[in-house]
Amino acid sequence: MSKFRPLVVSGPSGCGKSTLVRKLFDEFHDCFAFSVSHTTRAPRPGEVEGTDYFFTSREEFDKMVQEDAFLEHAQFSGNRYGTSKKAVEEVQNTGRLCILDVEVNGVRSIKKTDLNARFIFIKPPSFECLRERLKGRGSESETSLNKRMETATEALEYASVPGSYDHVIVNDVLDVAYEKLKGIIIADVQQLQNERLKAGR
Numbered sequence: 001m002s003k004f005r006p007l008v009v010s011g012p013s014g015c016g017k018s019t020l021v022r023k024l025f026d027e028f029h030d031c032f033a034f035s036v037s038h039t040t041r042a043p044r045p046g047e048v049e050g051t052d053y054f055f056t057s058r059e060e061f062d063k064m065v066q067e068d069a070f071l072e073h074a075q076f077s078g079n080r081y082g083t084s085k086k087a088v089e090e091v092q093n094t095g096r097l098c099i100l101d102v103e104v105n106g107v108r109s110i111k112k113t114d115l116n117a118r119f120i121f122i123k124p125p126s127f128e129c130l131r132e133r134l135k136g137r138g139s140e141s142e143t144s145l146n147k148r149m150e151t152a153t154e155a156l157e158y159a160s161v162p163g164s165y166d167h168v169i170v171n172d173v174l175d176v177a178y179e180k181l182k183g184i185i186i187a188d189v190q191q192l193q194n195e196r197l198k199a200g201r
């Protein structure tokens with residue numbers, strides 16, 4: 001099986017990353033998978049070790065940082081999160097295309113590695129639209145909404161620097177944005193499906 005280039009999907013919270021990636025998963029069954037991240041936060045009810053996250057102690061996490069096991073890692077609300085090189089390899093070993101959903105600092109870190117990923121930025125049509133979508137999702141308090149809008153400014157600035165991303169997709173009309181995303185990866189999906197056919201899977 002060939003190793004396909006992982007897909008790094010980034011963009012401000014509320015830009016529609018999950019919505020777009022979910023559509024890929026729905027259309028192409030068993031072709032994509034997210035890499036499973038490590039976290040030092042405690043599992044929430046129903047979360048499964050190795051599926052939702054690899055739940056890790058702070059000591060183990062630090063050790064992995066020292067051993068250069070992470071492609072990127074960061075801290076949010078007092079907990080640490082990271083994408084390990086092994087987590088991406090594990091997805092690749094299953095013959096699926098690996099998708100990484102990472103924020104702007106993660107993108108910067110991954111660029112310094114030899115992962116050879118494709119970097120895609122999902123851009124909201126406007127700042128106001130982003131705010132409305134986040135409000136509409138009903139998931140944010142006023143404080144967290146403002147925090148997300150602040151972070152969005154940084155992400156948009158980084159994305160506006162030429163060469164930051166391989167592709168920028170404006171998520172205005174969902175189906176149009178989805179077709180653009182699909183256009184970027186369809187050759188890989190077809191190759192993967194052909195390889196499976198040949199292998200009789």
Ligand SMILES: Nc1ncnc2c1ncn2[C@@H]1O[C@H](COP(=O)(O)OP(=O)(O)OP(=O)(O)O)[C@@H](O)[C@H]1O
Nearest residue numbers: 012013014015016017018019133137171172173174
């Ligand atoms: N093109 C679109 N037009 C209108 N609404 C959209 C569009 N794309 C996504 N949405 C809506 O915007 C909201 C935010 O989308 P979504 O949760 O996919 O964002 P996200 O980038 O994954 O956010 P986070 O990083 O916080 O997980 C959702 O309610 C979703 O239904």
